[in-house]
Amino acid sequence: MTTGGIRIKAWAATACALLCGVAWANPKPGQLNMPRGVTEWSERPYLLNNVALGVCVVIGVLVFGAMAIAMVRFRKSRGAVAEKWTHNTTLEIVWTTIPVLILVVLAYLATGGLTTFADTTGSQMTVKVTGYQWKWRYDYVEYRGKAIDKVGFMSRLDAQSDETRQLGSGLDPHAVQVDGENTYLLNVDEPLVVPVGVKIRFVITAGDVIHSWWVPDLGWKIDAIPGIVNAAWATIKTPGVYRGQCAELCGQDHGFMPVVVKAVTRSEFEQWLAQRQARAAPAPAATAPAPAKQG
Amino acid sequence: MGQHQDVYFVPSKSQWPIVAAVVLFLTVFGAGHWLNAEPGESGFGKTFLLIGFVGVLAMFFGWFRAVIRESLAGRYNAQVDRSFRMGMMWFIFSEVMFFGAFFGALFYARLYAVPWLGGEGHGVLTHQFLWNDYAAAWGANGGNGPARIGGSFETVPPWGMPLLNTLILLTSSVTVTIAHHAIKDGHRGRVLLFLGLTVLLGASFLYFQANEYMEAYRELNLTLKSGVYGSTFFMLTGFHGMHVTLGTIMLAVMWLRELKGHFTRDHHFAFEAVAWYWHFVDVVWLGLFIFVYIL
Amino acid sequence: MAHAATHDQHDDHHHGAPKGFFARWVMSTNHKDIGTLYLVLSLIAFFIGGSFAMVIRAELFKPGLQLVQPYFFNEMTTLHALVMIFGAVMPAFVGLGNWMIPLMIGAPDMALPRMNNLSFWLLPFAFVLLLSTLFLPGGGPAGGWTLYPPLSLQGQSLAYSVFAIHLMGISSIMGAINIIATILNLRAPGMDLLKMPVFVWTWLITAFLLIAVMPVLAGAVTMLLTDKYFGTSFFNAAGGGDPVLYQHIFWFFGHPEVYIMILPAFGLISEIIPTFARKPIFGYKAMVFAVASIAFLSFIVWAHHMFAVGLPLGADIFFMYATMLIAVPTGVKVFNWVSTMWGGSMSFETPMLWAVAFVILFTIGGFSGLMLALVPADFQYHDSYFVVAHFHYVLVTGAIFAIIAGVYYWLPKWTGRMYSEFWGKVHFWNSVVWVNVLFFPQHFLGLAGMPRRIPDYNVAFANFNMVSSIGGFLFGASQLIFLGVIVHCVFFSRKQALDRVWEGARGLEWTVPSPAPHHTFEVPPLIHDEDLAHGHAVD
């Protein structure tokens, strides 16, 4: 009885984790659904995804079910004789109207999420993200109303992944691990450090070609476009390391420019920031490489 | 529309399509090679381009000669005539869409891209973070973007040459219509006169346009490279100019054919096709005059 | 009343094909021969594009780079898509249209036969140009089939790709003009518009889409060309342009383009299901109207490919709603197919099997499309394998399945012989199983966060990628059976096909002999409504 109960619980936990992705922050082998994410906003795409999926499954079952019945019942080999009718206005009106109603509901759910997402006002911190071939640059612009000077750095694929990923390196991707978690191609030399519980505004652009900044656990991606600035926001709820990747083809190493966000408590963050500012003060920090000329 | 006709026409096999495919291939292959060549290595590509181009002219000559012969031999019935008409109509529609792409680019640049770079509406952050010294404006005061690509320039005032050219094209539309009526009335002399006038008007349009270009390059520093203003200006007027060139050549051919007595009162589709084309070129110009020059 | 069609050369009078290989195949003005050329080209392109896909799937078989350099991988992705779209799917539909439209409307040929031949012959040259870039020092295009600047401007071979696209565009435009002129001008007396087969209707509407959007693509790539080589600034923000502008123009073409690849497929399925259900199509007018609405809507949804570029809020919302609307007319089609089957007397020969699979699997692809249309969710899905799964369901199990169904359906009419039903079914069952093994797991990969267009990935994605690759290899290998069936049917089959190949088949194409003679309907046929697929539909 007890063992059975435990087994069922374990099984249920795994199933839940696979389907909902709540238990883990980063992609897991066999993961089937979108992660629920760790921000105030990330639940919305997650729920919308599940609702839409559910709606599609139900419609699918009905439509394919009807087809299956038809294919069994109306076979010539079973002696079925073809009917002569060719249309039915009532039916046609019904199956035009019902989808419209379903779509209205979905549209309603989707629109609400959007207006929230578009609203970057009230943020307490601004980070500028710049995509380059093939690395990210992070500049801390402002924190709780105070401008930050000269805290910025490049963030690129970690050395171990980089070595392993070379064609015919003979190295095993499974061996690339941090704290027992596989981080092959999902780790960087220096992650973006941010506080939890703070509405962070990201202003995103690029220096050469279009990139896209994507961390699934934040619930969105947005393109980094040269010469244009896009904005998005996130309020991370739980501390942790959240990994993502560049999501817009940007040349040969597009697959090798991960995004890593390390969310820490506010006090830890403030400490970190102070340290960085102190370090930056004496020697002028390296500036971003000049945006490559286009054309 | 279920037509009633009792004779179908199916043309014989022909070598022209494959010739056309080959010469077009040579042309673009040569052009591609030329564009990609290192300085000093372009001879090969240029040669191919030239061969291809001459081939294209020869192909058109040969193909149309064959068609004209068939036409003169009375092989084309009313149905074939209708097919030709539809072909020409839809071809012109495709040309409309081609210009549509460039007009679309113009409107987008003026209504969105440039104002956004200047910080309007959606572009606030773009302006703030990347181009904060750029005051957006169309034309000479910012039409070449925040980097002032191509250096400062002046625009072509609409009420000089462009107005003249507008009048020329409008007049030519009238003369070509008179020529059309003359064909229907069987007045050969009048056809030759007014068609000839149309050709001359087309040629003078081109002459003035070429002058305008030279002036733009030499005196106004307005070039293809003058940012998006120069790009849209020269691509739109340039493609239009190419169409006028083509139209003028076709009109000239029609003049020669009229001289040879090819057209009859009710059999002169080639002429009509060229006239449609000419009207289309005219309408595009009106669009240009309004949206490129005046506004 | 009726006279024979006039031909202006003697050798064409004798109802046979011209002698001489060159004269017959290269100088042709015969819609059937040109149709055959298109179909053969399309098959070759399908195999070339498929081989590129095999390279992709092989590299993605397990984590780590084993086979190709990342740049080459990107070339494969780019060319795979370009070859499949412009080389396999579109020419296949044009080929089917060429062969069947004149037969279905009682016309002797296409309206402009020589232009028809030119439309075809531009394509092999365009593909030689495009594929030859693989062997250039700078490599081929590697910026994705969408050719987004500024990345595509870095490519050394941009000029060749752009010119190849120009040639394909010219070919498509001329092909579309020809189809419109044929349908509007060459229908036999009595073949009213609303009696035409649905396939003809879908092609008519598709042709409008082609003429409307191919020139726009030509414009877009021309701007790429001048931005790279002539210093214009269309897509350069520093010069007042905007990289996003390219995406708007491209997708103004690109979205109608995906419907160009599905509407004729809808037409094919609407021919096949009634035939094997032995029951007229349900809701003929609604079907035609639905296709027209889809075509109309396709012009106002383009930015659903751009939800992640940072559009203004209002634009996001507008394009989301417009996109969602397309589910309604598409649903009408699906429901009507099911209703056609309902109350029928069905048999499941190979074409019907493919058609049934189409209805189910295309609908699954449509469902994921609907999910993609929801902007907040698309912020997650975009540029992930979820999108790859979506479009392969609509393109492979949609467009390609429909084309294969059409080929099985009409192959006996073309060759005069039956293909092997047994091997046809082996082909079908293998394909339908493996294609799902190939593409279904990609939904999971995308949801778990795997971006598209990457040659290598984290080990968390390893299992499903391996499953997908195995499915891919076996699906690819299954297509060799298809090749075998075709070769057997064309060259070796002994089994004579009837004129009306399928018991339930209606339509003019079944009133001519099998194989269809070199020239048909030289005299406009007298239309009996019972001969037509829809002429006797009461409503």
Ligand code: HEA
């Ligand atoms: C044949 C090709 C084809 C077809 C038919 C479709 C059909 C649809 N597509 Fe798809 N699409 C592509 C080919 C196609 N697509 C390609 C190639 C891409 C990627 C391009 C690239 O980036 O490289 C793409 C990408 C793409 C995106 C962008 C994703 C992204 O990059 O982020 C979106 C977003 O909205 C989308 C939506 C849709 C929708 C809503 C439909 C609808 O038409 C589907 C409608 C059908 C149904 C919904 C099913 C049947 C309906 C019912 C049974 C009725 C009841 C249903 C409901 C009420 C839900 N598609």
Ligand code: HEA
């Ligand atoms: C009609 C269009 C079409 C078709 C038919 C296909 C067919 C296939 N595609 Fe498709 N694909 C696209 C259109 C299409 N694709 C597009 C538009 C993209 C986006 C590109 C971009 O991002 O820019 C894409 C991208 C794409 C990707 C993502 C690449 C990336 O993001 O990096 C993948 C990966 O699995 C893939 C796989 C396949 C496979 C396995 C098939 C299979 O169905 C192919 C099966 C056919 C064959 C295999 C050929 C026949 C058989 C042989 C040659 C015999 C030899 C083979 C064996 C013995 C194994 N395609």
Ligand code: CUA
């Ligand atoms: Cu950066 Cu992809």
Ligand SMILES: [Cu+2]
């Ligand atoms: Cu689309």
